[in-house]
Structure formats: structure tokens, C-alpha cells
Amino acid sequence: MLRNHKGIKRLINLVYTKLFKIDDTPQKIAAGFGLGVFAGLLPGAGPVASLFLAFIFRVNRIAALAGSLLTNTWASLVFFLLSIRIGSIIMNLKWQDVHLAWLNLLKDFKLANFFKLGVLKIILPVATGYFIIALLFGVLAYMAVIIIFKARKKA
Secondary structure, rough: HHHHHHHHHHHHHHHHHHHHOOHHHHHHHHHHHHHHHHHHHHOOOOHHHHHHHHHHHHHOOHHHHHHHHHOOHHHHHHHHHHHHHHHHHHHHOOOOHHHHHHHHHHHOHEEEEEEEEOOOHHHHHHHHHHHHHHHHHHHHHHHHHHHHHHHHHHH
16 A cells, blocks of 8 residues: 555656746646646547547647646446436436436447437437536646646746
8 A cells, every 4th residue: 555655656746846846837738737727628639639628729739748647547437327417317317317318328338329329318428427527626636736837936
């Protein structure tokens, strides 16, 4: 257990060093990191999407990649049920029905069943929920990096 703790501490130090030793403006670094977190939380998006978004918005690509790698895959799994709930609320659906439809789809996955269940009943609520979660965490990541830069500047 202690070994794992050292690995996590090393990872945090590496990310901190890579983010804050970049020769770019704090806003571009923070925006890149926020975009990376956003892209990393969206299932199937990840590092490639974060680099593409960073290129399009002209923000720091290293920060975007770091944000994406920190949240990619594992966070998508963690937020699955929450994304179902949020998306269902927004689309005025019962979250239990959407969750059950996902479980049934996964239990016996066939492409024909996927289209039979319909995009509106399964994919759209989950995608909407993931988008909102990713947007929220992307904005929070941006603000956190800006706060850290301001704190470092004062010190």
C-alpha cells in the first residue's frame, strides 16, 4: 500500500512539473488542461480529442494531453450512473428505465437491438449527462490551474 502511495505522489509531482514548467501563458495552460479533462471524461474521446481541441482552440497541447490522461477511461466508468441520471432528468425520462435499457443492451449485445432500443432512449440521455459532467469538471480544472498559478506568483 505504501508503494502505491509513492507512485501516486510521483505521478502528481510529474504532472505538476509538466504543467507549470511550460513556457506559455497561465490562461493557455489552464484552458488546455480544462479541455483535456473535458475530453478525457467523454467516453471514447480521450487523448486524441484533447489534442485536436487544443489545436483548434490554440491552447497548450501538453496541458490538454495531461488533463486527458488523468481522467481518461477510469473517470468515464465512475460517472456512468451519474451521467444516466443527469441526462434522464434533462430529457424528462425515468433514469431507472434508461439504466435498465443499458443493462439489457450490454447483457445481450447485438447491433440490431442497439438500433431497436433507439438513440433517444439510451444514447442521448447518457451522452447528455456525460457532456454536462465533462463540461463542469473541465471548467473546474481550468479554475484550479488558474488559482494554482496565482498562488505560485504570490509566493
